[in-house]
Amino acid sequence: MTIAIQDTTVRSPTNLALHGRIAKYGLLGLALLAYPLMASDFWIVQIGAQTLFMGTIALSLMWLGGYGGMVSLAQLTFAGVAAYMVAVFGVSNRPDISLGWEWWAAIPVALLIATAFATITGMLAARTEGIYTIMITLAIAVAFSLFCRQNYAIFNGFAGFAGLKPPSLFGLNLRAPLPFYYLSLAFAAAAYAGVVYVTRSTFGLALQAVRDNPRRMRAIGFNVYAHRVAAYAMSGLLAAVGGLLLAWFNGRISPGSIAAGPCINVLVMAVLGGMVHPVGPYVGALVFILLQNFAIDLIDPERFNLVIGVAFLIIVLASPDGLVGLWQRMTRRRSEGPSSQR
Amino acid sequence: MKQFILTTLNGLTLGALYFLVASGFTLVFGLMRNVNLAHGALYLLGAYVGWTVADKVEYWLLGVAAGFAATAVLGLGLQLLIFRRMEGQDLRQTMVTIGISIVLADLMLWFWGGETYQFTPPEVIDGSLLLPFTPNWRYPSYRIALLVAAAAIGVGLWLFLNRTKVGMMIRAGVDDRAMLAASGVNVQRVFAITFMVGAGLAGFAGVVGGTALSIAPGEDVRYLLASLIVVIVGGLGSITGAAVGALIIGLAEQYGLAYSPTYGAVYTFLILVAALALRPQGLMGRRA
Numbered sequence: 001m002t003i004a005i006q007d008t009t010v011r012s013p014t015n016l017a018l019h020g021r022i023a024k025y026g027l028l029g030l031a032l033l034a035y036p037l038m039a040s041d042f043w044i045v046q047i048g049a050q051t052l053f054m055g056t057i058a059l060s061l062m063w064l065g066g067y068g069g070m071v072s073l074a075q076l077t078f079a080g081v082a083a084y085m086v087a088v089f090g091v092s093n094r095p096d097i098s099l100g101w102e103w104w105a106a107i108p109v110a111l112l113i114a115t116a117f118a119t120i121t122g123m124l125a126a127r128t129e130g131i132y133t134i135m136i137t138l139a140i141a142v143a144f145s146l147f148c149r150q151n152y153a154i155f156n157g158f159a160g161f162a163g164l165k166p167p168s169l170f171g172l173n174l175r176a177p178l179p180f181y182y183l184s185l186a187f188a189a190a191a192y193a194g195v196v197y198v199t200r201s202t203f204g205l206a207l208q209a210v211r212d213n214p215r216r217m218r219a220i221g222f223n224v225y226a227h228r229v230a231a232y233a234m235s236g237l238l239a240a241v242g243g244l245l246l247a248w249f250n251g252r253i254s255p256g257s258i259a260a261g262p263c264i265n266v267l268v269m270a271v272l273g274g275m276v277h278p279v280g281p282y283v284g285a286l287v288f289i290l291l292q293n294f295a296i297d298l299i300d301p302e303r304f305n306l307v308i309g310v311a312f313l314i315i316v317l318a319s320p321d322g323l324v325g326l327w328q329r330m331t332r333r334r335s336e337g338p339s340s341q342r
Numbered sequence: 343m344k345q346f347i348l349t350t351l352n353g354l355t356l357g358a359l360y361f362l363v364a365s366g367f368t369l370v371f372g373l374m375r376n377v378n379l380a381h382g383a384l385y386l387l388g389a390y391v392g393w394t395v396a397d398k399v400e401y402w403l404l405g406v407a408a409g410f411a412a413t414a415v416l417g418l419g420l421q422l423l424i425f426r427r428m429e430g431q432d433l434r435q436t437m438v439t440i441g442i443s444i445v446l447a448d449l450m451l452w453f454w455g456g457e458t459y460q461f462t463p464p465e466v467i468d469g470s471l472l473l474p475f476t477p478n479w480r481y482p483s484y485r486i487a488l489l490v491a492a493a494a495i496g497v498g499l500w501l502f503l504n505r506t507k508v509g510m511m512i513r514a515g516v517d518d519r520a521m522l523a524a525s526g527v528n529v530q531r532v533f534a535i536t537f538m539v540g541a542g543l544a545g546f547a548g549v550v551g552g553t554a555l556s557i558a559p560g561e562d563v564r565y566l567l568a569s570l571i572v573v574i575v576g577g578l579g580s581i582t583g584a585a586v587g588a589l590i591i592g593l594a595e596q597y598g599l600a601y602s603p604t605y606g607a608v609y610t611f612l613i614l615v616a617a618l619a620l621r622p623q624g625l626m627g628r629r630a
Contacts, residue, residue, distance in 0.1 A: 071433060124615060127622050131377040131432050132578075135570045136618065138379075142567050143611035150604050260563045264440060271437060303452065309444030316437045317424075 032185055041177045045249075046293065049177075051286045052184035053245035056191045058269040058281030060238035063195050066275040067204065068231040069211030072125065074137040076266045077144050078118045078236040079243025080258035084148065084155060085110035086164065086244055087253055093163035094156055103167035111240045118236020119229060126228035141263045149255035160254025164247045175248065184245050188282070191238050195278045198234065207231055268312050274322020283323050287311070344479060349600040350593070355485040357592025358492030359551045363565050364572040364584045365499060366543030372516045372579025373536045375432050376425055379439040381544050382566025383446035388413045388545020389552035389561070390450055393459050402464045402553075409549035410542045417541020421534050443562065451559050461553035463487075488554055495543075499581055512536055516579060571610055575617040577627025586625055 036044045057079050065071045090106035092098040101109075125136050148155040166174035166183065174183050198204045207227050210217045214224045247253045265288065273284025291311060295304040319326045367381045378384075388409035396405025420442070428434050462468065467487040470480040503509035511532045514522045523529045548557070551565070568591065573579075576587025591610055598609040617624065 124618055127618060131375070131436050132574075134379075134433075134436055135377065135574060136614075139567060139570055139574070139611070139614055142563070143608065143614075147605070147608055147611075150608070260567070264444070267437075267440065268444075303448060305444055305448035306452070309441055309448060313438065313441035313445065316434060316441055320431075320434055 029189075036178055036181050044177045044181045047286075047289055049181045049184040049245070050249065051282065051289050052181075052188040053242045053249065054266075054269060054289065055242075055282035055285035056188050057239050057242035057246070058266050058273070058285050059188075059191055059195060059278060060235040060242065061266055061270045062273075062275045062278060062281045063199075063238060064231055064235040065270065066277075066280075067199055067208050067211065068228060068235075070125065070133050070228065070231065071130075071267070072121075072137040072232075072235070073134055073263050073267055074118075074121055074125075074141040074144075075235065075239045076243075076258055076263045077141040078114050078121075078239035079246055080144070080148075080253065081117045082110045082114035082240035082243035083164070083247035083253040084161070085113045086247060087161035088154060091163070091165075092161040094161060097154065097156055098161070107167075107244065110244065111237060114240035114243065115233055115236040118239070119233040121236075122229040122232020126225055126232065138260070138263070141258070142260050145255045145259045148258070155255075158255065160252060160257075162252040164251055164253065166248040180249070187241050187245060191241055192278055192282075195238070199278075203227070203230065265308075268308060270322075272312060272315050272322055274319075274324035274326075276321045276328070277324050280322055280324040287323065345600060347473075347476070347479070348481065349596050351481055351485070352600075353593035353596035354589070355488050355554065355592075356596055357589040358489045359547065359554060359588075360568050360572050360592050361492050361585050361588035362495060362547035362550060363544060364569040364576075364588055365495070365581055366540035366547070367569045368573045368576070368579055368581060368584045369499075369512075369543070370537055370540035371573070373512055373519075374425070374533055376537075377432070377436045377439070378540070379436060379566060380420075380443040380446060381439075381541075381569055382562035382564070383443040383450070384413045384417065384541050384544035385548040385551070385565045386450060386557065386559075386562040387416070387446060388548030389557040390454050390459070390548075391545070392549030393461060393552065393557060396461060396549075402461065405461070406546065406549045410546040413545025413548070414538045414542030417544075418534055418538040420541070421537035425537070426530065426533070443566075447559070447562055450562075456559055458556050458558040459552070460556050461549070463553050485554060488550060491550065495546075496581070496585055503581065508532065508535060571614050574614060574624060577624025580624070580626040583624055583626030 035048060039048065057075055060078070061072060061075045064075075086106055087098060089099050089101045089109050090103060091100055099106075121137065121140055124140070125133050128136055148160070149158050151157065166180070168174060172179055174180055199208070206217070206222055207230075210222065210224050210227050217227075218224050246257075250257065269284040269288045270281050271284065272287050273280035273282065275281075288308065291298075291308055292304055295307045299307060315322060319329075321328075363381070363385055367378060370376055370378050370381075391412040392405040392409030395408035396402050399405075424438060425435055428438070463484045467484045469483050471483040471486055473479045473481055501509075503513060511522060511527050512535075514527075515529065515532055515536075519529065522532075547565075552561075572587040572591050573584055574587075575590060576583030576585070590613060594609045594613055598605065621627075
């Protein structure tokens with residue numbers, strides 16, 4: 001097994017490009033930090049925070065699909081496992097099931113179990129390729145949701161758990177709009193930075209090589225299977241982080257919120273944004289959530305799925321690498337000048 | 343003993359239904375490498391169209407025909423207008439089918455609403471049948487008819503694939519698409535026919551299955567999942583595999599329901615995991 005997470009990036013972009021990137025990230029960071037100052041509670045939580053944590057779950061898919069070449073439909077399931085586990089080990093409205101641990105114990109255990117679940121899923125799914133992976137992960141996702149609906153001893157069946165809330169730190173109510181937004185922002189930033197860091201590590205580079213040519217990597221002596229499973233483990237951790245926020249945002253977790261439909265929505269977000277850059281899933285989540293909230297103004301509120309389905313179809317048909325791909329192509333064309341236009 | 347026999351019969355009929363749904367799915371995949379995740383939506387659409395027609399003309403068989411025809415035409419349209427333009431891009435095709443299933447599901451909810459519909463099968467097969475060699479045990483004749491129909495479809499598909507010219511082309515296409523095209527066959531036409539038959543089978547299964555059980559929103563996902571598991575267990579692209587997989591899954595689901603009702607769905611999943619761990623290509627599948 002050759003899995004080593006070391007940073008061996010060759011940092012040789014020209015100073016100009018580096019400074020440009022720092023300026024871009026700095027501006028984006030400032031905008032995100034300042035955003036709540038000029039937005040109402042609805043825009044801070046419903047749009048802002050939700051985009052950040054759904055984007056993080058979609059990022060886990062982008063990491064797996066974009067860098068690992070494996071499209072999984074079970075990402076929301078990993079998030080759901082974390083949400084369920086934080087309810088089981090922590091505090092919920094069912095004290096007879098919940099163990100009532102302190103948050104500093106319950107959260108790491110929940111993240112750990114979700115990561116383990118993702119690893120096991122990966123061990124199964126990594127045996128397959130391409131479309132087969134989509135099918136097996138969809139089957140796992142639906143089976144888990146069905147299992148939760150049937151199991152009353154641990155998962156409390158159809159009703160699931162309610163009364164989930166983030167821990168209160170230093171007397172700060174993290175459920176209040178402003179703190180919850182910053183909590184989501186901090187988690188999203190950590191997930192984003194984590195993905196960017198790992199993609200430039202030895203492991204990340206090897207994973208991308210596995211995506212591009214597994215046969216060659218196998219011949220060189222890399223353990224292709226282990227790299228794929230490790231990619232699943234990391235995607236599980238990313239999704240689990242988003243899952244915690246999802247559970248706290250809704251205050252509840254139930255089998256319906258991890259059923260096939262919501263699982264597919266995560267894929268819709270990632271594809272809408274584009275699986276070519278880690279910012280894509282966040283863009284996709286933003287568009288998705290805006291459509292979800294404002295479909296009521298475009299068309300009948302009941303017809304949200306129609307709007308999102310058509311938007312998804314248009315993007316898949318017109319720009320396979322999503323909105324970010326579209327943007328990249330437009331800016332590249334502009335910077336290259338009219339002479340190099342195709 | 344009575345429970346066991348009735349459960350077995352239930353499992354067989356459910357397996358028959360799963361076979362009807364999954365055979366179209368596996369046919370399309372085998373030839374075109376197109377994982378049609380809109381297959382469940384086609385099932386439900388066929389059921390709704392069939393119900394509406396059967397309700398209007400009060401003739402059940404016409405409903406069956408309408409269910410088949412509607413989805414077959416839609417399938418043909420999809421193949422000609424969309425999938426033909428993105429040949430060889432497996433993942434993108436799958437994404438498109440996901441988009442189509444979202445749109446179709448919502449359109450159907452729009453037109454037919456959220457209520458549950460129930461068919462009335464023709465009188466000949468509506469009622470119950472005395473089971474031979476038993477002390478007066480009865481079983482719904484419709485389900486027996488379903489079993490017979492599925493067997494007939496299975497044999498028909500086998501004959502179609504093994505005895506007709508188009509079937510020969512399809513089998514050749516499964517093995518080597520490029521070679522088939524090179525030998526002068528109009529591959530696009532073969533694709534169009536296959537997709538039409540596959541989609542039509544989904545609609546047909548919709549009417550037949552909707553009569554045995556009922557039609558309601560959400561059934562699309564259920565049958566899509568059933569088809570996925572059946573073809574993964576049986577081997578993608580193999581009709582025989584679909585039959586074997588459907589029987590295994592149908593029986594497992596019914597035995598599970600009868601003998602340990604809580605986790606009926608989980609047994610299906612365990613079979614899936616076992617199949618993947620031991621034979622990733624499926625029971626009847628061949629290594630790609």
